[in-house]
Amino acid sequence: MLSQLLQHGHDIRRLTLSRSAAPLHCMAVSAGYEQRMNEVYSWDGTKRGSAPFLVIQHTTFGEGRLDYGGAQYRLSPGQTMIVTTPHAHRYWLERGGHWEYFWLLLNGREALRLAREILDGAGPVVTLEADLVDRLAAACLSVLTGAELTPGAASVAAYSAMTALHDGTFGTKPAPETPVPAALARVVAHIEAHLAGNLQVGHLADIAEMSRAHFVRSFSAAMGTSPSEFVMTRRLERVERLLLATEMTVGDIAGLTGFADGNYLAKSFRRQRGLAPLAFRATRLESG
Known part of the structure; x- marks a missing residue:
C-alpha cells in the first residue's frame, strides 16, 4: 500500500464533514503526501491554536528534525513521528535539506487518548514493521482518494492509523503483571x-x-x-x-x-x- 501511495504522488486533502448527531471520537481531519526541498518548513506545537489534535508523519525519503520537550530526534526514512498539540515541540527541515513524508491529522478524545498511551510507551518517534507502515499508508491514501467521505469513513481511517501505531508500540504480548504489595x-x-x-x-x-x-x-x-x-x-x-x-x-x-x-x-x-x-x-x- 505504501507503493500505491507513492504512485499516487504528492497531494493534500482537508476534509469538511458535517457535524453528526452521534459524534465519533477518533476522526481524520486531513492527510497528505509532501516533499520539502531547500525551503523554510517549521511547525511549533505551542503555536497551532488551542484545539487539541494529533499529527502522524512518516518519513519516506530525506530527513527532518524534531525537538520534543528538549529531546532531539532525526526523522530518517522508515521512522514515524507522533505529536499532539498543544505541546512544547517543533519539527522542521534543516536549511538546504530534503524531506519527503506522508501524514495524517486526527482529532477526537479517543485518538488523543491512544496517542498519550503510545507516547508514554514509545516516545514521539517509532520505527514500524513494513506491514504496519502499509496500514498507515492505506489510511492516508483512503483519505486522499475516497470520494465523498462520510464521518464513519473518516473515523475508520483514523482508527486504522492508530491501531497500526498501537500494534507497533505494544505488539500482541500482554504486559507483564507485577503484583502490587x-x-x-x-x-x-x-x-x-x-x-x-x-x-x-x-x-x-x-x-x-x-x-x-x-x-x-x-x-x-x-x-x-x-x-x-x-x-x-x-x-x-x-x-x-x-x-x-x-x-x-x-x-x-x-x-x-x-x-x-x-x-x-x-x-x-x-x-x-x-x-x-x-x-x-x-x-x-x-x-x-
Missing part, C-alpha cells in the same frame, strides 16, 4: 475512593503502615511514579470526566476532586494538559 494496594484503593479527601503523603504512609520515606520509595518503585504524582494524575482524570460528562462549574468540580478551589484546579490542569478546564471542555465537545 498488599499495603500499597490498600493505599491505591483508598486514593481511588477518596479523591476529594486528605491524600497527603504522610496520611497515605500511615495507611500503608510505613515510615514516610520508606513509603515514598516503595510506592514509586511499585507504581512507576511518586505518590503525589499518582494522586494528581487520578484527580485530573476525574476532572476530565466531570468536565465532559456534566455542566458543573470548575469550582464545583474542584470540591469533588480534592483541589482547594477552582483557581488552583485551573492552574494545575493548565500545567498538565496545556489548556484551561473550560477550554478543554469546549474543544473536546466540539471535536468529539
Whole structure:
C-alpha cells in the first residue's frame, strides 16, 4: 500500500464533514503526501491554536528534525513521528535539506487518548514493521482518494492509523503483571475512593503502615511514579470526566476532586494538559 501511495504522488486533502448527531471520537481531519526541498518548513506545537489534535508523519525519503520537550530526534526514512498539540515541540527541515513524508491529522478524545498511551510507551518517534507502515499508508491514501467521505469513513481511517501505531508500540504480548504489595494496594484503593479527601503523603504512609520515606520509595518503585504524582494524575482524570460528562462549574468540580478551589484546579490542569478546564471542555465537545 505504501507503493500505491507513492504512485499516487504528492497531494493534500482537508476534509469538511458535517457535524453528526452521534459524534465519533477518533476522526481524520486531513492527510497528505509532501516533499520539502531547500525551503523554510517549521511547525511549533505551542503555536497551532488551542484545539487539541494529533499529527502522524512518516518519513519516506530525506530527513527532518524534531525537538520534543528538549529531546532531539532525526526523522530518517522508515521512522514515524507522533505529536499532539498543544505541546512544547517543533519539527522542521534543516536549511538546504530534503524531506519527503506522508501524514495524517486526527482529532477526537479517543485518538488523543491512544496517542498519550503510545507516547508514554514509545516516545514521539517509532520505527514500524513494513506491514504496519502499509496500514498507515492505506489510511492516508483512503483519505486522499475516497470520494465523498462520510464521518464513519473518516473515523475508520483514523482508527486504522492508530491501531497500526498501537500494534507497533505494544505488539500482541500482554504486559507483564507485577503484583502490587498488599499495603500499597490498600493505599491505591483508598486514593481511588477518596479523591476529594486528605491524600497527603504522610496520611497515605500511615495507611500503608510505613515510615514516610520508606513509603515514598516503595510506592514509586511499585507504581512507576511518586505518590503525589499518582494522586494528581487520578484527580485530573476525574476532572476530565466531570468536565465532559456534566455542566458543573470548575469550582464545583474542584470540591469533588480534592483541589482547594477552582483557581488552583485551573492552574494545575493548565500545567498538565496545556489548556484551561473550560477550554478543554469546549474543544473536546466540539471535536468529539
